[in-house]
Amino acid sequence: MSKKISGSDGIKDFISDSFNNINKGNLEALVVIGIKTRGEFLGKRLVSMIKDKTGKSVHFGTLDITLYRDDFKNNKAWPQLQKTEIPIDIEDKDVLLVDDVINTGRTARAAINSIMDFGRPSSVKLAVLVDRGNRELPIQPDFVGIKIETSKDEIVNVFIHEVDKKEEVEVIKSNGV
Amino acid sequence: MAFNRKNILSLNELTQGEIETILDTAESMKEVSSRDVKKVPALKGITVVNLFLEPSTRTRSSFEIAEKRLSADVLNFSSSQSSIVKGESLVDTAKNLEAMGATIIVIRHSMSGAPFVLAREINSSVINAGDGSHEHPSQALIDLFTIRQIKGGIKGLNVLIVGDILNSRVARSDIFGFLKLGANVRIVGPGSIVPKYFEDLGVQIFYSLEESLVDVDVVIMLRVQAERKSLEFFPSLREYSKFYGLNKDKLKIAKKDVTVMHPGPINRGVELSSEIANDPKSVILDQVSNGIAIRMAMLYLVSTGDKH
Numbered sequence: 120m121s122k123k124i125s126g127s128d129g130i131k132d133f134i135s136d137s138f139n140n141i142n143k144g145n146l147e148a149l150v151v152i153g154i155k156t157r158g159e160f161l162g163k164r165l166v167s168m169i170k171d172k173t174g175k176s177v178h179f180g181t182l183d184i185t186l187y188r189d190d191f192k193n194n195k196a197w198p199q200l201q202k203t204e205i206p207i208d209i210e211d212k213d214v215l216l217v218d219d220v221i222n223t224g225r226t227a228r229a230a231i232n233s234i235m236d237f238g239r240p241s242s243v244k245l246a247v248l249v250d251r252g253n254r255e256l257p258i259q260p261d262f263v264g265i266k267i268e269t270s271k272d273e274i275v276n277v278f279i280h281e282v283d284k285k286e287e288v289e290v291i292k293s294n295g296v
Numbered sequence: 297m298a299f300n301r302k303n304i305l306s307l308n309e310l311t312q313g314e315i316e317t318i319l320d321t322a323e324s325m326k327e328v329s330s331r332d333v334k335k336v337p338a339l340k341g342i343t344v345v346n347l348f349l350e351p352s353t354r355t356r357s358s359f360e361i362a363e364k365r366l367s368a369d370v371l372n373f374s375s376s377q378s379s380i381v382k383g384e385s386l387v388d389t390a391k392n393l394e395a396m397g398a399t400i401i402v403i404r405h406s407m408s409g410a411p412f413v414l415a416r417e418i419n420s421s422v423i424n425a426g427d428g429s430h431e432h433p434s435q436a437l438i439d440l441f442t443i444r445q446i447k448g449g450i451k452g453l454n455v456l457i458v459g460d461i462l463n464s465r466v467a468r469s470d471i472f473g474f475l476k477l478g479a480n481v482r483i484v485g486p487g488s489i490v491p492k493y494f495e496d497l498g499v500q501i502f503y504s505l506e507e508s509l510v511d512v513d514v515v516i517m518l519r520v521q522a523e524r525k526s527l528e529f530f531p532s533l534r535e536y537s538k539f540y541g542l543n544k545d546k547l548k549i550a551k552k553d554v555t556v557m558h559p560g561p562i563n564r565g566v567e568l569s570s571e572i573a574n575d576p577k578s579v580i581l582d583q584v585s586n587g588i589a590i591r592m593a594m595l596y597l598v599s600t601g602d603k604h
Binding site for chain 2 (some may be wrong): 185
């Protein structure tokens, strides 16, 4: 059975809270990087909010972390490799990684490793729409939209308009699914 | 789409979907080669053996670079250095390499079918890097990838393969690959090296280069393979070059935006005039750089999932 946690309001609030947080810093040095697939679109929304509210265009890139995963040898359902596009040199920049869900922290770990291969940013921050707990690594997001307690056998689904034609966050009990 | 194969031995056995998965994966791999640090940890801890029992510079170096960009441990073997000269059989050599922890064996062999024998006998993944006059899957995948990038797709293109079809492993792989992705394939050359029975594969056969070039989008020139006895099949190189060598004038018969390919190494002045080899219409060096991305994709896809 599935339980709706949030609709489009939660996603909107997350984008504007993230904006308020980063607007305190130096926007010139900011590079927003969306983690594929849904983090890309959340990141894009943040970038366009920055443009609307301040008139500034911040740099934007996307990251596919598949080649940096640590469950390479036993993952049976292998996701299609997608393109990483980081259009500028991130040396001495403030990188903000954007993703939809943080769970074990392993995706964030892979993303940080991947970013480091592109250069040495002066800082890396992480914004996630949903923090569902269950961390297996010492990694905490800097900005969180929705914080919920889940168990490992539950599944958190984020639907966003660009991919799924609707805006919703739901939790599914995986027994019987 | 998931890629469930442990080995990549021929394009004949791959489905259209599997070929497209390899090409799509190579698109992502190309980005890695454009970075300052050209390395990702995907194959960390995996040992790849390049078992090249026939001379090769391009293919072996390209596989080796691909392996290193994916962080694999690489072991290179050539026939002169290996125990094969002491009389060890291919399967025994491979079993020994496997016992040392080789996860993937990339094999080049002068006998058609050698990679298939190996794949049957060992548990490691086997990638065919060219077997006799049978197939050269990575080269055909490069050709498909390069043409897809230039023309935006393969379906409906008129593709002409010129030269020693009989002895060429590139020709066979290209024929299977281009046909599977929906192109029309023609072959042309002297009757002695363009066998009639290739019609059964679904290609059109020509004996006049000029006639075969009409309306063509892609020309794939094959090398005259002196080491594989091409020369026994026609009177002289000069005669071959006169009838089947490609030059500027003959190329005018093809479509205006025709693309010329050659798997290398080129015999300048024989199958390809120097002015064509250096012409922007020819994408020979693009083929070489795309080769790394394709081979990264092949290595990556055979190691994903629960195969070993």
